Amino acid sequence: MKLDKIDKELLNLLQNDSKRTTKEFANELKLSTTAIYERIKRLERSGIITGYVALIDRTKVDRSFTVLCHVKLIQHIKDFVIQFEREVLKLKEVVECFHTSGDYDYILKIHVSDMQAYRDFMITKLTAIRHIGSTQSSFIINEVKNSTAVFLE
Amino acid sequence: MKLDKIDKELLNLLQNDSKRTTKEFANELKLSTTAIYERIKRLERSGIITGYVALIDRTKVDRSFTVLCHVKLIQHIKDFVIQFEREVLKLKEVVECFHTSGDYDYILKIHVSDMQAYRDFMITKLTAIRHIGSTQSSFIINEVKNSTAVFLE
């Protein structure tokens, strides 16, 4: 699907606040509410907009402790990859898991309440997965920037 | 603010789809629409819900290439830290930047169109920031899991 300038501006706005009304977007982008409405529906139908979600403040729900954990498998072979990925998907503490190039095979983002909870998570859940060679945990000291929005221009 | 079981279930639902109606949530959680409505407002007022956003499919808007870039400063002193963080905030390609423990000082998530665009980004933008000692880029081969939702129980 081809996006014009207005589609991109609309996507930037929706990625920052999806609860504004079509009327507001219409005023800001100098179009009618119906025009905006139809553009949004088109973006949804085309699969560009995949959904709408609420974002929460993790510090207020006892999930302040975030860790980026680098994982290397014993051997990077198909069976091990499949099993590791399947097991990781089950772990609720893991919000992101990327298969990456570089020194490690995977990088995971993990949210828990505190260091003790992380220790428990590592011992009883993560390293319980077979074929893990080594891990290296980077604790998050500070979130300098943390956005879900991809800037379009 | 104290959260009961229903608040947590409601937060789990809202984190996965915020466009459902209060009526739907009401049916699912066996409460009236007003009760759900009031709980949502309370979660918003308390700051637990920080906002609502649209999520997009990056592969459809020419931002398929994601890199996790590890950055080490020449020296981890206050002035360098402040300047680096200030400059990183300006870079639209950087969606996340975490100050971390471990071998590197920062881990950044970067969305660009392709490898060539990443090369341009590195040369003209990232390494143009002063005081960077070294960088190590991990290219994302596959997204095994990628969620914005923190599971509550």
Next chain:
DNA sequence: ACTGAAACATTGGTTTG
């Protein structure tokens, strides 16, 4: 792009545990 009907969010007054 406009309009009107239907669905939804929202509020005040009321009830319940």
Next chain:
DNA sequence: CAAACCAATGTTTCAGT
């Protein structure tokens, strides 16, 4: 007394034109 409910109003969405 706080949380849930009911009913009534104002907004937004959205199909048909």
